Amino acid sequence: MAEGLTGTGFYPQPNEWTCGPFALKHALLALGRMVDVSQISSTAKTHWWSGTNEIQLARAARAFECDLVLERRTDAEQARKVLTKHLREQTPVLLCVEEWSHWITVLRAEDKRFVVADSTDEPLLSVKTWPQLRNRWKYHDVDYVKDNPPVLYDLMAVTPRFRTTVKGDFSVERVKFLRRPENRRLARHWNEYLEDLLEICRPPTHRIAEPLSMGEFLRRHQELLLTRVVYWHGDVNRDEVFRVLRDLRFVSETYGLVIPASMSRRALGDLAILISLWACADRGVNGMFGAPGSEVRAAAKPRKKRNGKR
Structure with a gap:
């Protein structure tokens, strides 16, 4: 639609x-x-x-x-x-x-x-x-x-x-990736990814002494993000969180955005908050500390293959 x-x-x-x-x-x-x-x-x-x-x-x-x-x-x-x-x-x-x-x-x-x-x-x-x-x-x-x-x-x-x-930089390979059915959500919500990344990352410039690409940043910190968000939310799995991080990396690299090494700690905190908010938006959250919470949606069941096997 x-x-x-x-x-x-x-x-x-x-x-x-x-x-x-x-x-x-x-x-x-x-x-x-x-x-x-x-x-x-x-x-x-x-x-x-x-x-x-x-x-x-x-x-x-x-x-x-x-x-x-x-x-x-x-x-x-x-x-x-x-x-x-x-x-x-x-x-x-x-x-x-x-x-x-x-x-x-x-x-x-x-x-x-x-x-x-x-x-x-x-x-x-x-x-x-x-x-x-x-x-x-x-x-x-x-x-x-x-x-x-x-x-x-x-x-x-x-x-x-x-x-x-x-x-x-919308290269042929990037466009082929975006055309895949499983990446339709990324394409349709492209602006949202970019807006959030522009708050976390910086445009590439010679003034940045130690720029880190999103790929390098996630190589260093992805495991920490995955384990902590999955633990604290409790109803999302690693693959789901990994997919969002992968999409953020894809958009970041399309625009050549970088993270200054001096801002790594802040960027890690921002990404942890961002992924946690996504988890709550996607799956809801239980009540806590007296707050009522919001509707908790069950994880989607894996589709069965045509031969009847999962």
Whole structure:
């Protein structure tokens, strides 16, 4: 089920006319900015009949400190080179595809494959070959001439006015990981993971003397987090806690976030609190110290395989 216009993360659009705001949202998310589609739609004045055109999207982008840089090419190979140039600079690009009727976001180019966020797809993130993307992208300018119209390739690079301290690296392998059915929850709640991590971690900078990646930090402290959260909550198991830590690591490494060694103790405390809150939200908590607690939900039973064995 779609979350509507106020959900977090990567999820499909709930109607036929908000592809423009969704495309801009995904571009901003790649730049480390988390904005609700409802805010973009309201600023752009998206209409149920006409959707959102490039002028409206540019207005919305300016409201969130970005410019849409329009470039047009008539040659497919030149269009690919311009698109790839922006993506190598980690600048997300909006394309209006299907004869200028639908907006998508291109996040990365890798070995002639392109990572695309399309809000009408499920899963939303996908990997396209150049011929696949080119065939959707090309526009026949019938307004210019009806017979044998010229083919145009228009793109809009989302260029930030602000100093980007974090940018998402949505590689092909990462997108393949997010497309797995078991990782759908991570994709749909991407913003929540990122918001929490930005409180715990720091963007990479030469000023940090001893930066620790989330992978290295968890190598040192994961066992402590697992054992203590499982012990104190009592109704979650190690695999469940490990999965949340794995997802936090995945998002952290997508944006290159680090933990200064001098802040390790604080980060460990923050993560312990965060995982404990997740355990209470997911499974409830018994009453304690006179507080009534909340509903305690039983752990989900493992599904049986088709042959009847677990």
